[in-house]
Amino acid sequence: MENSGQILDGIKLFADVPSDDLAILAKKCKWIEFGADEIILERHDNSRDVYFLTTGKVRVMNFIGSDQEVTLAEMPSGSHFGELAAIGPRERTARIVAMEKSTVAVMPREAFLSALMDFPQVSVHLLRDLAYVISSMNERVSVLSKTNPRQRVYIELLRLAVPNPRGDGSWIIEPLPHHSDIAGWAGTEQDEVAQAIGRLAREKILERKNRSIIIRDKARIESLSGM
Numbered sequence: 001m002e003n004s005g006q007i008l009d010g011i012k013l014f015a016d017v018p019s020d021d022l023a024i025l026a027k028k029c030k031w032i033e034f035g036a037d038e039i040i041l042e043r044h045d046n047s048r049d050v051y052f053l054t055t056g057k058v059r060v061m062n063f064i065g066s067d068q069e070v071t072l073a074e075m076p077s078g079s080h081f082g083e084l085a086a087i088g089p090r091e092r093t094a095r096i097v098a099m100e101k102s103t104v105a106v107m108p109r110e111a112f113l114s115a116l117m118d119f120p121q122v123s124v125h126l127l128r129d130l131a132y133v134i135s136s137m138n139e140r141v142s143v144l145s146k147t148n149p150r151q152r153v154y155i156e157l158l159r160l161a162v163p164n165p166r167g168d169g170s171w172i173i174e175p176l177p178h179h180s181d182i183a184g185w186a187g188t189e190q191d192e193v194a195q196a197i198g199r200l201a202r203e204k205i206l207e208r209k210n211r212s213i214i215i216r217d218k219a220r221i222e223s224l225s226g227m
Helices: 019-027 085-089 107-119 120-146 151-159 180-184 190-202 218-223
Strands: 030-034 038-041 050-055 057-066 068-076 096-100 102-107 170-171 207-211 212-215
Touching: 019 107, 068 120, 068 180, 085 107, 102 107, 107 120, 120 151, 151 180, 151 190, 151 218, 180 190, 190 207
Parallel strands: none
Antiparallel strands: 030 102, 038 096, 050 102, 057 068, 057 096, 170 212, 207 212
């Protein structure tokens, strides 16, 4: 569904662009709303537009092998994606899926390239973003290549855990994401997630409470993760 009257002042890439110029850039965009779980961009798509996420949250997906989908990143409102196809290879390299109701401003390639020329500060921000993406993707690929699916589930649990506010030395995951979300990050199936958590519960390494998990022995999970 297309929208009108939208603005780009929440887009981090354009943080240093004057408001009047930002309004002109906004008029060059097409505004589209997506519902939760809708695909915004598909792998191997040949379009070259750049997408700016003005509201909502999206997930960046790819595949291990030919059929195992894995989550590479999650991006909040204010983010951008699709710039690689605009400035480099034509074909899209990842699937972008809305995690919740989201609005994107779709800017044609030509308008985006002109903005890079007209506003050098945008180009600098883009280079920094690309450097971060390369670094984080290298780290993600390293984890996927060096660990098995069960270990990646443990790594994801550790990533989600925070110190328990009760101050008893335990760690907590609250609310616990759906098994499908954990499986996406771990690059495995939901059954593997259920089995991994079940094993930790049976060994009293963690305790399940409603929609949360209390981790009693974080060091043991770290050991099992191999990291």
